[in-house]
Amino acid sequence: MSIETSIGLETGQPYPYQRTELVEPDWTRFPGWKDVTTAEWESVQWQRAHCVKNVKQLRELMGDLLDERFYADLERDQAERATMSMLVPPQMMNTMVPQFVPGGPGSMTEQFYADPIRHYMIPVLSDRRTDWSSHPHATRDSLHEHDMWVAEGLTHRYPTKVLAELLPTCPQYCGHCTRMDLVGNSTPTIDKLKFVGKPNDRLGNMLDYLRRTPSVRDVVVSGGDVANMPWPRLEAFLTDLLEIENIRDIRLATKALIGLPQHWLQDDVVRGMERVASVARARGVSVAIHTHTNHANSVTPLVARATRAMLDTGIRDVRNQGVLLNGVNADPHALLDLCFRLLDGAQIMPYYFYMCDMIPFSEHWRVSVADAQRLQHHIMGYLPGFATPRIVCDVPFVGKRWVHQLADYDTERGISYWTKNYRTSIEATDPEALTRTFEYYDPIHTLPEAGQQWWATHADLPTSDLRAAEVAEASRRTAALQAW
Ligand code: SF4
Known part of the structure; x- marks a missing residue:
């Protein structure tokens, strides 16, 4: 019997699971x-x-x-x-x-x-959309990562974890990249930010910060893509990181496992990763690879071979963080096909799907929070619980929130309100950081007519006036609801 023989096709399930060969x-x-x-x-x-x-x-x-x-x-x-x-x-x-x-x-x-x-x-x-190609609140650094740099390229947003942007390049450039402000070459529309410090100084400053900040236990080693860093330099950085007593989790971010698996199959890289994994195991530290793929077609035998090679070095896991994108995967079947292909074919753990961030010219890719909630609902129950990805909204100044975690939602104007339970590194003395709400915005073309009208009359306001109009509208709405 062929491996492609359908399993459960006749069961009438909304999603017919079918195992396919890579x-x-x-x-x-x-x-x-x-x-x-x-x-x-x-x-x-x-x-x-x-x-x-x-x-x-x-x-x-x-x-x-x-x-x-x-x-x-x-x-x-x-x-x-x-x-x-x-x-x-x-x-x-x-x-x-x-x-x-x-x-x-x-x-x-x-x-x-x-x-x-x-x-x-x-x-x-x-x-791209011709009506609303960018949301009025779209920004180059939509997650405000630079605002939270504690050393150049080191973002401290969450209480116990940091993001280390080691380098600003990747072996491949994705059109929707959330770090478009920094990563890659300048384009006619975007003049990229450049790191100022020398690479060795920057990495040294990051390590110094981690040594003197024992509350940080988890480092996402990213970029860009770590596959663009010469292996000896990456290994030296990881070795230094492993010597810091408070660091217990290290996650290496590389889309190249999908886009250029040949990199992770090189002998020197495999041997080097074995050394890193061996030291990590001896010290009780978890090292994992976090990759990024958005569609089942990306998962091929070479990707599976590179993943196997990495898992065989002794690292703890390889996980996938995809991005939810219209025209790519914003459909429950496409998401489940990808997750099963990752899990069955390549032993990559489906982990997150991020909603596409509010960067310029991304409206044709973005989905509303309501649609993200529906997608999360539709993919539940098919995969093992440990491999069921969470669809998350990366809310500016907050961080990742599961899409069902919102505190309030104005579906007419597509504004969702979110709360948080920790301070970012720029809010140490902000008395309202833990009580105020933070906004995320749906694509305007997905809104009902009245919401689109509201944005058409307010979108050109300067940002502070626009925010004031939103707050006034929210108060009016709350008062109307209370009166009712
Ligand atoms: S691999 Fe990641 S960092 Fe690089 S362009 Fe794609 S999304 Fe951006």
Whole structure:
């Protein structure tokens, strides 16, 4: 019996679980890679050297499979909207339109437009909203991570954990990147922030802060993507971190496990990770990899092989933090397909789906809190409890909240109100930090007519006046409810 034999298809469940075998799509379907060998494909050097970084390189790869309309659409997006420059490793490129057969039925252009991974890795202008392309409250650093830097690149937002941004680059650039303010090359619309300190000084300052702050026990070692840091430097940083008595959890953030698994299969990286895992085990510290994939098509045999290699080094776990994105995965079947593919095929633990943050030009990707709540409801009960991902809203100045945790919700204007139970590093003396509410905003195009009208008349106000109008409207609404 084939592994693809349906299991439970006849049971009438809303989601028919079906185990599927992982497949590496055939890269020779792309004219530019028709002669690429398996040895080349599995070489990280070949992968890095053949990333698609611009329209010209996409043309060279695709030949005449794509028509001019797509290239023009992409060029306009890069000139007018893109917050991230283009950088797609062959491994990721190969997971787009995986079933396409040159000369077969259907147009590549139409399939490429519809492809979920293309949708977030190679965004085009026609993907974006023309009514509300950005929310009036969208900001470059929407989570205010820089405001909470305690050393350059070290964000202390939660009581016991920090985020260490070691470097500002990745092997791949995602169109929706929440750190678009800092990560990657500048684009015509976004001039990126640059680290000022020398890399060694910055890392040293981070370690100094952690040594003198015993309340911190958990470090997310991130960027960017740690796969872009030369291994000896990353290992040296991790070794220093492991010597700090208060650090009990270390999580390495790398989308490259999905986008460039060849990196994590290199001998020196595997041997190095074995050394790190061995020291961590001896000291009772948990080291895990946190990766980022948003669609089942990204999970291929090479991803599974790289994950196996990492788990075999003795690290505690490999977990996935995806982003909930319209056009990619904002559908219960797509989310469950991804989670089962991760779990069954690659032994990667589904962990979180973040709602897409309020960065500029992201409205076509974002979903409302109400939709996120519905999605969370629809995915419950299929996966083991320990592998059922939480859908979370990263509320500015608060942090991650499960989507059902909101304190109040004005569904007409799409404003949800959230509370918190700890102070961030910038609120040590704020008497209202634990009693006030914090706002998150739904995409305006998802609101009822009255809500869209309200925003149409208020969106151009300066931010402080806009906030004042929102507060006045909230008070009016509360008074009307009390009178009723
Ligand atoms: S891998 Fe992460 S940090 Fe890098 S571009 Fe993608 S979302 Fe941003």
